[in-house]
Amino acid sequence: MLNAIIQGILLGGLVVLFACGLSLLFGVMGVINLAHGDIAVAAAYVAVAIVPVLHIPAIWIFAIVVPLFMVAGYIVQRLLIQPSLNSGPLTTLLVTFGLSVIIENLLLEIFSANSHSLAIGSLASSAFKLSSQISIAYLSLLILVVSIVVVAGVQLGLYRTRTGRIIRAVADDREAAELIGADYRHIFGIAAGLAFGTVALAGLSLAMYSQVDPSSGPDYLIFGFEAVVIGGLGSLWGTFAGGIVLGIATTIGLFLSANFGALAPHIVFLLVLALRPQGFFPKKVAV
Amino acid sequence: MGRRPNMAEVVAAEPALSNQILEVEGLCAHHGQLLALDGVSFTVGEGSVFAVIGANGAGKSTLMRSIAGLHRPSEGRVIFDGTDITRLSTPQRVELGISLVPEGRRLFASLSVEENLLTGTYIRRSGHWTIERVYEMFPWMWQRKNQRSSLLSGGEQQTVAISRALLANPRLLLIDELSLGLAPIVVRSIYGSLSKIMEGGLTVLIVEQDVNQALSVAAKFQCMLEGRTTLSGKPAEFTPEEIEAAYFGLNSTSSIHGKD
């Protein structure tokens, strides 16, 4: 049980990293990005593709892939999401769904259906023992720490910097933001860049932690989404708690059967939805 | 009555020699199929107060939004300091020096008072106004800078909204419904600050439903009804009855409104 909780907490970090970009985009422009999980997977595949070409240690991959995806996020926002926003909120959903299918099939065509992971040497397998039954992998711990640092960094950025202030202003009232000279489309682009960057980071962490295959994107989207709903919309720390709850549910479910391990987090999610649809740490204002 | 339009024409033509900071020419704007502005023209001289009055739904907000670039006019031109800005975006206009305090104030609800003020400095136009100057003028803002803006009273919100617009250091300040929902004493105090604010040569275009208040500060005004100008000129040129008639459209023969 204690082990389940600890593993759940470790997993929670990754989930919150996934969910961070999801709630950022929703909070700032009201967009649910259905391709969110696929973008994470795409980031992992880009890394898998460039590691053998560049002969650099896997850690350096972060410095390349994350900025790359930030730029990609800005471009995708300006080129596809913004025009779809102009033709109605439902269009955005459909367009991001289309993107999800397109990305998944592109990866399938280019890399085949085989799963891949990022080789990071001994770090992947080393662990320390907390007790005879509980061992903690260094990698999981590292990912948890990185996730917390990134999520806290995004929060700080939103609340302490000039750009963050404008992002929140645009989220509040885009017309009023235009009246102080902010081009909200540019600000949306920045928010999308941030979202893509964080989810790329999540994808890379995931590829180091376990394996990714082209069709796993939706699973991550769903996990991130469930964590957001359980935690309460617009609260990143709530999302973190939601991620931990899902992690624990999975680990406990796995005790019973493999099938139930897969089902348990979804059942927890549906229960929360039925009993407490506002989540556990709802916040009045998004972001 | 028949003499008046000529008078208005003369008055309108005269300041053309001095600097006209804003010229609106034959502006038409639609909301869907509804024609909200039907060929509105006027000019505003630099450093003056120009008031737009009119009943509900006259098209005043649409006019302000068209000048600020939030609404695309279907016809006509907006000229700012000699340049045609009709096609420019709102942020571009802010950079040229046009700021609008929108109807309903529209402060950023989840931002604190100070954060709201700071958003005004986004474009970094240099000029008289800095956040320190704002605090100097309205010391209460300094004391309450960390409060959420949604906790302020209506008058305080309006003052913050005007300050936010001022921090962009505009040359032309548009204020839509300054007194909307405010107590008369608050309105008077805001108008009092306005004259101090204008000392630096700022031009102000205000929309008001409070006709007396507007006409007491305005050098020139125009009255609108159903998207058209029904009266324009200097406040002193018209009797209250004439203004009332234009306001409510009681005497809506075309001979009343100025042709500029």
Added chain:
Amino acid sequence: MTTFAKVKRSQHTSIPAGVLALLILLVLAALPFLVYQSVTNIMVNLFILLVLASMWNLLAGYGGLISVGQQAFVGLGAYGVLFLAQHGVDPFIAIPFAILVGVVFAVPASWFLFRLSGGYFAIATWVIAVVAEIAITGVPSLGGGTGAALPGLSGIDPVQLGADTYWASAAVGVLSIAVVFLIMRSRLGLVLTAVRDNEIGARSVGVKVTRAKLIVFLVSAAGSAAAGALIAISQLNVQAANVFNIQWSAYMIFAVLIGGIGTIEGPILGTVIFIVMQQELARFNAWYLIIVGSLAVVIAIWVKGGIWAQISERTGIRLFPTGYYVDTAEDEMEGKRLGRRRISKVIGGDRQSGQLSEAAETT
């Protein structure tokens, strides 16, 4: 609804369309005698997609509910047929029961889903589909994760079976178009149109919005389950990873987006285009889905109303007279008298219903 000045149903082209429809039905019925089975096999896929697309269009285009989890009902329909066939029921007879399975599952699903809206509704439908898939794979008698062959059809002559499958799917296809058509001509259709154009406005005049959406959700679940049943029969095999695959959502959404969302004709046209592209681009593997998907995205963003809207705008053709429109001819005259800017008030009474009638008019 009382806010409409005059609501009429368009009548042009409905009589020639009736004759045309009859002719098409005759040809469709006789098709197995006219062409090779390879053609009718493609037609089976076409009808399956047609059912899915028109049901998704009903849900999203008319009900405003974006679901990316309709594969839940596709899978349940397929497994419904499998389960009954395993117990000795003829798979064709099992189709209506498969539909029932879909509806019975859709009711509790709606309890969860209808607490959410917009994008959250969409992802939650996806969760529901995942849950359904995991739950079904946990039942060993249904083949677990590896799936099971569909019993009960092995004795039939393959040509006969091919023709039967074709007729069944053609019947379901035509039926689902008819259902959507009848719904949109009924009072429910009027409610849906009002809700789509202005949900808040419709609620404020007392329209039971949630009930209308629920009906649409159940009907589209039924239709998707029927499609799933047909998939089971045409593939003679039911596998969870296939029937619960998100690709079904992708197919139906792409077909609707390409053809045009919010009309009956759009999904039909989109289905035909989709199947043709699938056939033509089959040798490029998954690339066809990438190409079709990109086309759908481009159309969704830049071509309002899809390809069908372009066609009907240029030619004025409308095959299914369902759209309601406000007859503004007289109002326009009156409006001119009152001054142009009063038109919306004459029609709608206030700003919101002004938009309502304006949008209804363009449908």
